[in-house]
Amino acid sequence: MSNEKDIAKSIRRAALKKNWRLFRRSKLGMIGLYIVIFFFFLSILQPILFVTGVWNKGVYDPVVGYSEQFQEFLVVECPTEYPTEKYKNRSDCPGRTEVNVRTLYYSDAEVGDYIIQNLQPAPPSSEHILGTDSLGRDVFSQIMEGSQVAFVLGLLSATLGVGISTILGTIAAFFGGKIDAYLMRQSDLILMLPTLPLLFIISAFAELQVWHLAVVLGTIGGLGGSVITIKSQALQVKVKPFVDSARITGGSQMNILFSHVLPNVAPLALLFMVFSVTGAIASESVLSFLGLLNIDMSWGLMIYLAQVEGFIFSGMKFWWLILPAGLSVTFLTGGFYLVGRGLDEVFNPRLRDR
Amino acid sequence: MENTLIEVKNLEKYFEVSSGLFSRNKAIVKAVDGISFNIPFGSSLGLVGQSGCGKTTTARALSLLDPKTGGDINFYNTETSSMQSIDELEGEELKKFRRNIQMIFQDPYESLNPRWNIKDIILEPLNIHNIGDLKDREEAVYEILKTVGLTPPENYMPRYPHELSGGQRQRVSIARTLIMKPKFVVCDEPTSMLDVSIRISIMDLMLNLAKDLEVSYLYITHDLAVARYMCDRIAVMFNGKIVEIAETEDLLNNPIHPYTKRLISSIPIPDPSHKRETYEVNFQELDSLIADNPNSGEMIEVSSNHFVATHDVKGIL
Amino acid sequence: MNILEVKDLDMSYRTIDGEVEAVKKVSFTVKEGESFGIVGESGCGKTSVAMSLLQLQADNGKITNGEIIFNGKNIVGLNEAELREVRWSGISIVFQGAMNSWNPVVKIGEQIREAMREHYPDKTKDENTKKIIELFDIVGLESSIIDRFPHELSGGMKQRAVIALALSCDPKLIIADEPTTALDVVIQDQILKEIRKVQDVLGLSLIYISHDIAVIAEMTDNMAVMYAGSIVEMGKTSKVFSDPKHAYTRMLLESTPSIVGPKKKLRSLDGEPPSLINTDPYCLFSYRCPNPDDNCQNRKIEMKLTKIDTDHYVDKCCVNCG
Numbered sequence: 001m002s003n004e005k006d007i008a009k010s011i012r013r014a015a016l017k018k019n020w021r022l023f024r025r026s027k028l029g030m031i032g033l034y035i036v037i038f039f040f041f042l043s044i045l046q047p048i049l050f051v052t053g054v055w056n057k058g059v060y061d062p063v064v065g066y067s068e069q070f071q072e073f074l075v076v077e078c079p080t081e082y083p084t085e086k087y088k089n090r091s092d093c094p095g096r097t098e099v100n101v102r103t104l105y106y107s108d109a110e111v112g113d114y115i116i117q118n119l120q121p122a123p124p125s126s127e128h129i130l131g132t133d134s135l136g137r138d139v140f141s142q143i144m145e146g147s148q149v150a151f152v153l154g155l156l157s158a159t160l161g162v163g164i165s166t167i168l169g170t171i172a173a174f175f176g177g178k179i180d181a182y183l184m185r186q187s188d189l190i191l192m193l194p195t196l197p198l199l200f201i202i203s204a205f206a207e208l209q210v211w212h213l214a215v216v217l218g219t220i221g222g223l224g225g226s227v228i229t230i231k232s233q234a235l236q237v238k239v240k241p242f243v244d245s246a247r248i249t250g251g252s253q254m255n256i257l258f259s260h261v262l263p264n265v266a267p268l269a270l271l272f273m274v275f276s277v278t279g280a281i282a283s284e285s286v287l288s289f290l291g292l293l294n295i296d297m298s299w300g301l302m303i304y305l306a307q308v309e310g311f312i313f314s315g316m317k318f319w320w321l322i323l324p325a326g327l328s329v330t331f332l333t334g335g336f337y338l339v340g341r342g343l344d345e346v347f348n349p350r351l352r353d354r
Numbered sequence: 355m356e357n358t359l360i361e362v363k364n365l366e367k368y369f370e371v372s373s374g375l376f377s378r379n380k381a382i383v384k385a386v387d388g389i390s391f392n393i394p395f396g397s398s399l400g401l402v403g404q405s406g407c408g409k410t411t412t413a414r415a416l417s418l419l420d421p422k423t424g425g426d427i428n429f430y431n432t433e434t435s436s437m438q439s440i441d442e443l444e445g446e447e448l449k450k451f452r453r454n455i456q457m458i459f460q461d462p463y464e465s466l467n468p469r470w471n472i473k474d475i476i477l478e479p480l481n482i483h484n485i486g487d488l489k490d491r492e493e494a495v496y497e498i499l500k501t502v503g504l505t506p507p508e509n510y511m512p513r514y515p516h517e518l519s520g521g522q523r524q525r526v527s528i529a530r531t532l533i534m535k536p537k538f539v540v541c542d543e544p545t546s547m548l549d550v551s552i553r554i555s556i557m558d559l560m561l562n563l564a565k566d567l568e569v570s571y572l573y574i575t576h577d578l579a580v581a582r583y584m585c586d587r588i589a590v591m592f593n594g595k596i597v598e599i600a601e602t603e604d605l606l607n608n609p610i611h612p613y614t615k616r617l618i619s620s621i622p623i624p625d626p627s628h629k630r631e632t633y634e635v636n637f638q639e640l641d642s643l644i645a646d647n648p649n650s651g652e653m654i655e656v657s658s659n660h661f662v663a664t665h666d667v668k669g670i671l
Numbered sequence: 672m673n674i675l676e677v678k679d680l681d682m683s684y685r686t687i688d689g690e691v692e693a694v695k696k697v698s699f700t701v702k703e704g705e706s707f708g709i710v711g712e713s714g715c716g717k718t719s720v721a722m723s724l725l726q727l728q729a730d731n732g733k734i735t736n737g738e739i740i741f742n743g744k745n746i747v748g749l750n751e752a753e754l755r756e757v758r759w760s761g762i763s764i765v766f767q768g769a770m771n772s773w774n775p776v777v778k779i780g781e782q783i784r785e786a787m788r789e790h791y792p793d794k795t796k797d798e799n800t801k802k803i804i805e806l807f808d809i810v811g812l813e814s815s816i817i818d819r820f821p822h823e824l825s826g827g828m829k830q831r832a833v834i835a836l837a838l839s840c841d842p843k844l845i846i847a848d849e850p851t852t853a854l855d856v857v858i859q860d861q862i863l864k865e866i867r868k869v870q871d872v873l874g875l876s877l878i879y880i881s882h883d884i885a886v887i888a889e890m891t892d893n894m895a896v897m898y899a900g901s902i903v904e905m906g907k908t909s910k911v912f913s914d915p916k917h918a919y920t921r922m923l924l925e926s927t928p929s930i931v932g933p934k935k936k937l938r939s940l941d942g943e944p945p946s947l948i949n950t951d952p953y954c955l956f957s958y959r960c961p962n963p964d965d966n967c968q969n970r971k972i973e974m975k976l977t978k979i980d981t982d983h984y985v986d987k988c989c990v991n992c993g
Contacts, residue, residue: 008471008512015514022687241465245527248417249479249534250452263469404855519943549712550882554926555939576855579885579928583937606930620860622885624927626909630889 029342035335164222169230366424708891780817
């Protein structure tokens with residue numbers, strides 16, 4: 001019988017290979033996969049750097065780290081009227097390597113002197129490849145931390161949501177009647193609810209942490225529209241002859257539900273899961289950006305901090321405080337979406353261009 | 355008199371259909387309207403008719419998939435050596451009884467769970483009924499695969515249905531059906547979706563197994579030529595009623611009911627030199643004549659073992 | 672006179688598993704007023720032949736070689752506008768699921784008129800309607816069906832209306848690709864009668880494609896047996912039935928049950944049809960052949976039809992084997 005096991009193994013490998021080949025044909029799906037892998041790599045790289053001692057926790061910790069950035073500044077006196085020869089308008093003075101003499105309360109330096117000062121936020125350097133924020137924390141390390149948060153939140157809420165909707169959808173399809181009617185009305189109700197405003201209200205009453213948010217998002221997603229879609233898929237499976245065949249043999253309801261119907265809605269559920277990761281990450285960013293989450297660090301929070309400290313209004317002068325976080329949100333949500341599109345082509349033969 | 359395995363008396367299956375979106379009136383569709391027949395041990399009955407005549411509904415009622423709405427189905431109980439109505443069975447008894455009845459479906463692509471491998475598919479009935487230990491069960495699967503011609507079995511057991519051709523899948527269906535050693539198998543056009551070259555080998559396999567394992571078939575088809583090859587007797591169904599039932603050759607050579615004649619005349623003959631005769635029947639007229647006659651369910655024996663429904667239809671019968 | 676001449680037609684599909692050679696070196700001719708049958712199992716390439724005749728093959732399919740000469744003109748490689756001219760008014764097709772291809776929200780008559788307007792822009796609506804009523808009469812439909820919606824008709828009626836649609840632009844050749852497969856025997860019988868009547872009344876040529884050798888026996892004058900993309904035997908229908916030469920043809924004949932004649936044991940064939948990906952030019956039937964000769968088994972003879980009698984051609988590898 002060992003022969004049989006070998007064959008089983010090779011068959012499983014061949015099936016995986018075929019699915020992988022199908023997925024690889026979708027260019028968008030592959031791009032998405034590369035993006036997701038890149039961010040996943042980022043999120044596991046940070047703890048590795050700390051453990052191996054490449055990064056010192058005191059300097060590079062995304063929340064409590066601090067890095068002094070000393071730099072030479074030319075002391076200048078900003079004019080009272082603009083434009084002048086050197087400065088076009090008020091925001092040009094002092095320049096990036098200049099300091100206004102009028103703000104030097106505790107120094108006796110004079111115009112034309114050079115003084116050394118701790119600059120925060122500091123632009124990218126070899127030490128901090130994405131610079132530091134106004135509190136002297138490494139932005140790259142924050143991006144890595146943010147990507148950990150995004151993965152944990154996205155996957156947790158998606159798993160929870162899809163778990164709920166798969167179970168409810170299958171139950172609705174299988175038992176029908178009043179249970180079905182109730183679950184469907186509930187879905188309609190949840191679909192009508194505006195999710196973000198609802199989250200604002202919840203966060204006003206309770207301090208939301210990441211995993212709270214994951215549970216809330218997962219539950220709302222799991223009770224909403226995906227129940228209806230999973231149910232319609234389960235309804236199709238339920239009337240297949242192989243289900244009848246199990247019934248004739250004497251299989252119980254539970255047996256049929258768990259061993260026949262659930263495995264056949266699983267691919268659709270997985271697809272939903274990938275797509276709902278996108279929504280969860282985006283929601284987190286919006287809530288963090290509005291300062292409604294009780295969270296140490298995330299991409300949304302990074303943009304929030306840049307905004308409350310006014311850096312967001314100074315154009316691209318402090319780009320490293322906004323761009324990396326903004327692009328990370330865009331790319332990772334986009335990446336998950338594209339992976340979903342690719343998987344769709346694997347699971348949904350009608351989408352394949354034969 | 356031969357031993358009767360299954361006896362169907364006045365079987366009825368009515369459906370309620372609401373006639374409109376907002377209407378509360380419910381129409382009743384008589385999908386199967388009082389049919390009676392019996393099948394002796396080891397004999398097979400063909401149920402022939404056009405689509406929508408109630409063949410599949412009969413099959414589903416007989417395999418206990420859908421509840422009947424009227425009539426009796428009696429089954430020979432080997433333990434008590436007497437006929438027993440299936441209405442008397444409940445719970446564990448019913449589950450145990452289900453071993454005796456199995457069904458083979460038309461579409462080999464839909465009748466096997468695509469997420470299970472062949473071994474698990476065939477094992478399922480044994481698992482449900484908890485027969486033998488795991489080793490016994492695996493051995494049984496191995497043997498039955500050999501019986502249905504899927505050799506070597508270890509090559510097929512780990513495979514998934516989509517890796518097999520239509521003919522091989524139908525062999526798996528048959529294996530799964532027969533592993534419980536049923537006495538009665540309902541076949542719903544099991545070869546109509548297979549290619550000609552494979553069709554005959556499946557039909558031959560079923561015939562041989564019927565002989566070896568003493569299985570009786572209720573074989574549902576719209577093709578009289580297939581029914582002739584497979585069945586000892588043929589029942590012709592029209593609009594939920596059996597209109598004629600006889601030994602296969604007797605029915606084909608001496609059809610009496612106009613509907614049977616029409617059905618026979620519409621089968622193409624694989625011989626260019628043969629010109630078949632045409633026989634026309636107005637189905638609507640026939641239908642209303644049957645509907646108008648309250649005694650249309652009664653059958654009379656015109657010759658030995660040849661029964662025809664008695665509608666008082668002047669000019670047609 | 673030949674209305675259609677197909678010469679060495681090759682057609683293949685590109686799929687994820689490789690190049691599927693669906694039609695290989697297929698040649699046949701259809702004379703005016705004749706009906707020609709193509710019989711074979713699913714996947715043997717018979718539908719691919721039909722689709723290439725109208726060049727309606729799927730996007731990943733391509734005619735790689737050969738000529739299709741319709742009415743004295745090669746139609747392979749024509750542009751879309753020229754092909755539209757050939758389709759409908761030259762060759763029209765009734766395919767398997769055609770009865771389900773009616774637009775559900777447009778009346779049957781209007782849908783047929785639409786096709787006619789495309790080809791006869793000068794004709795008035797009344798003229799077209801008159802023509803449709805004539806066609807409906809031929810295929811056995813009442814004229815009132817013109818104002819019905821598709822869902823009001825039964826499957827058989829819809830399929831008859833499809834035949835009327837196919838006839839609406841006066842084609843010279845009709846391809847019927849398994850037109851009765853989804854229908855039950857009585858309806859099939861009626862449709863077959865209508866097709867035969869249409870052919871008689873209008874003097875059309877017909878290509879009838881089916882997997883059912885009994886239907887081919889009744890419907891056609893000449894026939895071809897296809898296996899794995901190639902024609903393995905071709906000739907007068909009566910001759911192929913009375914004196915089959917190729918082992919596959921014989922198998923088809925001996926495996927078809929009939930309701931007349933003595934009840935006999937039918938023959939079955941082991942094995943599965945071959946894959947059509949990256950095949951060689953040798954006989955693809957040899958490994959299923961019950962009794963192949965040495966040349967066939969060693970795969971030495973390339974497949975090619977040879978004439979063995981007037982109007983009777985058999986694959987060279989298997990002139991009298993099995």
